[in-house]
Structure formats: C-alpha cells, structure tokens
Amino acid sequence: MSMNNSGNDSGAARWPHILSPFHLGSLDLPNRSVVAPMTRISADADGVPTAQMADHYAAFARGGFGLIITEGTHTDTLQSQGYRDQPGIVTPAQVDGWRQVTGAVHAAGGRIVLQVMHAGALVQENRYTDDIVAPSAIQPAGAMGARYYGDGPFHTPRAMTGDEITAVVASFETAAANGMTAGFDGVEIHGANGYLPVQFLTPESNTRTDAYGGSLENRLRFHLEIMAAVVRGVAGRGLAGMRMSQSRSNDFNYKWAGGVDDAKAIFSALADAGADYIHVSTHQGLGEEFGSGRTLAGLARAYAGVPVIACGKLEDPANGEQLLAAGEADLVAIARGAIGDPSWPDKLAKGEAPLAFDPEMISPFATLDATAAWRAANGVTFEA
Numbered sequence: 001m002s003m004n005n006s007g008n009d010s011g012a013a014r015w016p017h018i019l020s021p022f023h024l025g026s027l028d029l030p031n032r033s034v035v036a037p038m039t040r041i042s043a044d045a046d047g048v049p050t051a052q053m054a055d056h057y058a059a060f061a062r063g064g065f066g067l068i069i070t071e072g073t074h075t076d077t078l079q080s081q082g083y084r085d086q087p088g089i090v091t092p093a094q095v096d097g098w099r100q101v102t103g104a105v106h107a108a109g110g111r112i113v114l115q116v117m118h119a120g121a122l123v124q125e126n127r128y129t130d131d132i133v134a135p136s137a138i139q140p141a142g143a144m145g146a147r148y149y150g151d152g153p154f155h156t157p158r159a160m161t162g163d164e165i166t167a168v169v170a171s172f173e174t175a176a177a178n179g180m181t182a183g184f185d186g187v188e189i190h191g192a193n194g195y196l197p198v199q200f201l202t203p204e205s206n207t208r209t210d211a212y213g214g215s216l217e218n219r220l221r222f223h224l225e226i227m228a229a230v231v232r233g234v235a236g237r238g239l240a241g242m243r244m245s246q247s248r249s250n251d252f253n254y255k256w257a258g259g260v261d262d263a264k265a266i267f268s269a270l271a272d273a274g275a276d277y278i279h280v281s282t283h284q285g286l287g288e289e290f291g292s293g294r295t296l297a298g299l300a301r302a303y304a305g306v307p308v309i310a311c312g313k314l315e316d317p318a319n320g321e322q323l324l325a326a327g328e329a330d331l332v333a334i335a336r337g338a339i340g341d342p343s344w345p346d347k348l349a350k351g352e353a354p355l356a357f358d359p360e361m362i363s364p365f366a367t368l369d370a371t372a373a374w375r376a377a378n379g380v381t382f383e384a
C-alpha cells in the first residue's frame with residue numbers, strides 16, 4: 001500500500017515534519033522522506049536496468065517514500081562508467097530498461113529522479129575502455145571498494161584535454177534528455193563523494209593551469225557547466241538537482257579549505273546555474289560545520305535559497321525530525337536505512353519501528369541479490 005497522506009494520527013503527531021507534504025519544484029511530495037542514491041551494481045552486463053531493479057525501486061514507492069533517487073548512472077560509453085554492472089543512461093536499451101523502472105515506480109504511486117555520474121579517476125571497472133581520465137594525472141588516494149568488486153589501489157588517470165571536458169559536459173546534457181525520455185521526474189548530478197566533479201573542485205586532484213584549475217571559481221567551473229547542461233537536457237520537463245559533499249569515498253574526512261566562505265560561493269553559484277534543489281551528503285547529517293552553528297545542509301539552504309535535501313545518519317527519525325524542525329533542510333534522505341526497510345515512511349506513519357540496516361544486507365557485494373538473500377535467510381518480506 002502506498003502512503004499518500006500524512007498517515008494515521010500516531011505517526012503524524014510523532015513525526016510532524018517528516019510526514020508533512022512538500023512541493024519540490026513541480027513535484028507534489030506526500031512527505032519529506034527521500035531514498036538516497038545507492039549504487040547496487042545489479043544492471044546486466046550491458047548496463048541495462050533489469051526487472052529486479054524495477055521491483056527494487058517500486059518497493060520504496062509502495063513503502064511510502066516521498067521521492068526516490070536512483071543509483072549513480074553513467075553518462076557516456078567512454079570513461080564515465082565506474083563499476084561493474086553499473087547502469088547507464090546512454091544506449092537505447094539502457095533508456096528502455098530505465099523506462100520499466102520509472103513505469104513501476106509511477107504505477108506504485110511514487111516519484112523518481114535519475115542520478116547521473118562520471119567516475120573520473122575513481123573508476124573500478126569500465127566495460128567500454130581502459131582509458132581513465134581526470135582533471136590531472138594524479139593517482140587518487142585510498143583503495144577501491146570491495147563491495148563493488150574493487151581490489152587494490154586506484155590507477156593513475158591521464159589529464160583531460162579541453163575538448164574532452166567540453167564533450168563530457170555535452171554528455172551530461174544528453175544523459176539528462178535521455179532521462180526525460182525514460183520517464184524520470186528529474187535528474188540529479190552526482191557532484192559528491194570524490195567523483196569527476198569533485199576531482200575538479202579539489203586542489204589535490206586538480207593542478208590544471210587552464211580555466212578549470214587554480215581559483216575556486218575555476219575549480220567549480222565544471223560543476224556549474226554540467227549543472228547548466230542538465231538544466232538544458234531536462235528542459236523544464238522535470239527537476240534538475242545537484243548532490244554535494246565534502247568527504248570523498250576515498251578520503252572520508254576531507255573538508256573545503258575555505259570553510260563557510262567556500263560553502264557560500266559553491267552553494268550560491270549552483271543555484272545561479274539553475275539547480276532546482278541541492279542534496280547535501282555528510283556522514284553525520286546533524287553535525288555542525290566550520291563552527292558556523294549550522295549543518296552543511298543548513299548552509300546550503302541559507303546560501304542557495306533553493307530546497308535542500310539532507311543525508312547522513314538520518315535513519316533514526318528523531319534525527320531527521322530535528323533537522324527539519326530546525327529549518328536546516330526541507331527533505332531528509334536515507335540510504336542504508338532504506339535498504340533495511342523500504343517501508344520506512346509507512347512504518348513511521350503507522351507508529352511502528354522500521355527494520356534496522358544490517359551490513360550483511362550488502363555483503364559480500366552491494367548487489368540486489370545480496371539483499372534478497374539476506375531477507376530470505378531472515379524470513380523478511382515486504383508487500384509486493
């Protein structure tokens with residue numbers, strides 16, 4: 001059963017902010033809960049979304065989530081793919097595969113936004129090429145993620161040419177237009193967690209001396225160009241959002257060197273580039289940033305003036321409720337908690353406790369098969 005209002009009295013009284021409706025651009029959301037993007041490496045060998053993926057996403061719609069954001073999806077058949085069995089939004093078959101996902105989510109009463117990403121130097125596996133590109137030829141810190149079939153250190157990329165940057169920006173526009181063709185309600189750029197846009201933004205991975213390197217204005221240029229490209233690709237037919245974080249999947253504790261000043265420059269420029277919303281990912285959604293008295297999401301909300309989704313350890317609804325009540329965010333996204341219980345919002349509305357996430361649900365690999373196996377072994381089912 002999908003939840004289309006604020007639920008029964010017990011839940012609505014206890015979680016009045018999470019369970020209240022919200023207008024996100026043209027979308028009417030029944031509540032403020034969002035499924036965060038999660039790479040599940042479960043597309044077929046050609047990057048085509050499967051029927052299993054359609055079921056996976058539809059379960060969140062049935063469980064009452066106000067909005068669903070997909071896993072990071074690659075944008076071209078060149079260097080953007082980062083993981084084995086990662087879906088793409090490039091070939092006609094990939095677009096058709098996604099159409100069955102959006103159809104299943106809409107049939108279940110949900111709304112779904114496509115997350116598009118370019119791995120840059122953080123590629124672990126790419127079916128199209130062994131060539132790895134990044135702003136500069138600098139080997140990334142850290143190691144590949146074993147849950148995504150990775151093993152050992154990252155490879156050293158080669159520096160992109162100016163023409164290649166222009167082509168990648170264009171590929172984001174095409175990917176966004178393909179997303180609209182596939183029936184999505186919007187497109188979100190993965191501008192977080194260390195992937196290509198972050199490699200441009202971060203001085204340690206960007207030593208370019210052209211218009212994309214040096215000052216913050218230059219290092220942010222790629223984010224702004226792909227933001228504008230996605231706005232063009234969506235062309236008013238859906239939302240265009242941007243996901244940001246400081247931490248990188250290969251460097252969890254990274255912080256923007258300019259603190260609040262950087263946050264102000266970054267978030268306001270993204271809004272100026274046309275972002276309908278900003279999605280802020282942190283490890284602790286409630287954590288204060290730069291001694292500012294605000295969370296990173298709160299800084300985004302203050303400086304961008306567009307709706308903000310906060311994510312990071314918010315699966316305890318008391319945390320999300322606190323964040324929303326304090327005006328630090330408009331929506332709360334949960335990742336691991338949504339794997340634990342795709343009916344998380346319905347459970348809150350009914351005054352029940354959602355099932356907790358267990359790391360074994362994505363072990364040894366973060367596949368949908370692993371989660372299905374865990375549920376079968378533990379006798380857990382969710383309403384079809």
Ligand SMILES: Cc1cc2nc3c(=O)[nH]c(=O)nc-3n(C[C@H](O)[C@H](O)[C@H](O)COP(=O)(O)O)c2cc1C
Pocket residue numbers: 036037038039040070071072115190192193243281282283311312313314315333334335336337362366
């Ligand atoms: C299995 C898994 C896959 C993820 N894949 C993505 C992704 O594709 N794109 C993205 O922006 N974040 C991704 N993340 C990060 C989450 O969206 C989220 O920011 C992080 O897990 C913190 O939220 P949580 O505390 O609710 O889990 C992933 C997280 C997990 C656990």
